[in-house]
Amino acid sequence: MHKGLTEASYSARMIRVIDHVYAHLEDDISFDRLAEVACLSPYHWSRIYSAMRGETIVATIRRLRLQRAADRLANSQVDIATVADRAGYGSTDTFGRAFRNAFGTTPAAYRENGQHAAFRNANAAGDATGFPVSIVDLPERRCASIDHRGSYMEIDRAMARLFAELVARGALPAQQEMIGVFFDDPELGPEEDLRSRACMLIADSVALDAPLTETVLRGGPYAKLSYTGPYAAMPGAYRWLLGVWLPGSGHEPDDQPVFEAYLNDPRMVPQSELRTDIHLPLKKRVP
Known part of the structure; x- marks a missing residue:
């Protein structure tokens, strides 16, 4: 098979995986189902994904879920337990540890003092000098x-x-x-x-x-x-x-x-x- 067609085919398969992850980010995501989406062997698809995307599928799902959780913490009043549940975590403690690893602070501290809070305070004060x-x-x-x-x-x-x-x-x-x-x-x-x-x-x-x-x-x-x-x-x-x-x-x-x-x-x-x-x-x- 022509090399270009091979690369295009594999790239298209990884795109389908990403689209499926986004569509089901708040659901249980089956790795076997992702292998079916990629039309690749369950034994090998995840290694192909890691090599092509530069991170494991587990890391991708965790990163995207925590990114969505941070958006809810910064821009909504949804309670932290609900944010944790929608991010796929069974407890607020487990969610808190994962969030701290990714953001360097707890969910509650982030909601109160994250970068969004600095902009909110500057907006309220009309301070035009606080950011570069x-x-x-x-x-x-x-x-x-x-x-x-x-x-x-x-x-x-x-x-x-x-x-x-x-x-x-x-x-x-x-x-x-x-x-x-x-x-x-x-x-x-x-x-x-x-x-x-x-x-x-x-x-x-x-x-x-x-x-x-x-x-x-x-x-x-x-x-x-x-x-x-x-x-x-x-x-x-x-x-x-x-x-x-x-x-x-x-x-x-x-x-x-x-x-x-x-x-x-x-x-x-x-x-x-x-x-x-x-x-x-x-x-x-x-x-």
């Missing part, structure tokens, strides 16, 4: 991209598909710069209708075909908020950037979507050390 924002001028850049519809917290599904499609084509760049582009205000409409796009910077010479599309990030000035911490706190970061920093900055936003540049990999570093640059497009100032 710089004005940067970026060149126009070309990306390979795949659309995502649904929760912004699940854009990793499109990221995984994008990565796999580029690998199957032998088009994965040596330096992978992952970017998320977000088109809708998550506070204005239903979560299932939110539109976003997973992107990776790519050379002009690389041809793109379906399901990959081309996205061109516009050149010009941006306000860059350098954020460190879990993705679950990002809604508060956006509220602060747009509601506190921007009105006092002397700048006006351009009619283009915000994008996020992901500087490290959630599979490789603790949630508390995730680094993301949030880019708000600005209009050029008239001299």
Whole structure:
């Protein structure tokens, strides 16, 4: 069989596994069922997954469940016992230990004092100086991209598909710069209708075909908020950037979507050390 077709086939199988995990994240996930989804031997599929994805399937499920739990702790009033149960943990003690290992703090302490709380307090106080924002001028850049519809917290599904499609084509760049582009205000409409796009910077010479599309990030000035911490706190970061920093900055936003540049990999570093640059497009100032 042609090597490219083999890689495409295996990549497609791993994408089906990821999609199944997301669809059943709050259910009991059978590894035998995942082998069926992957159309691979139960003896070997998990090793293939680990080799291709860079983490075990157990680590993926745990990471995604805890990421969703952190989102509920930061952005809802759901009680911790319910959060633990929905994350697949039989007791709050077991959940607490797993959460501390991933986030460096207990669920209760995270809800009270996590990065989302710092943005919430800055929003309430109207403090426009508490977080690092710089004005940067970026060149126009070309990306390979795949659309995502649904929760912004699940854009990793499109990221995984994008990565796999580029690998199957032998088009994965040596330096992978992952970017998320977000088109809708998550506070204005239903979560299932939110539109976003997973992107990776790519050379002009690389041809793109379906399901990959081309996205061109516009050149010009941006306000860059350098954020460190879990993705679950990002809604508060956006509220602060747009509601506190921007009105006092002397700048006006351009009619283009915000994008996020992901500087490290959630599979490789603790949630508390995730680094993301949030880019708000600005209009050029008239001299």
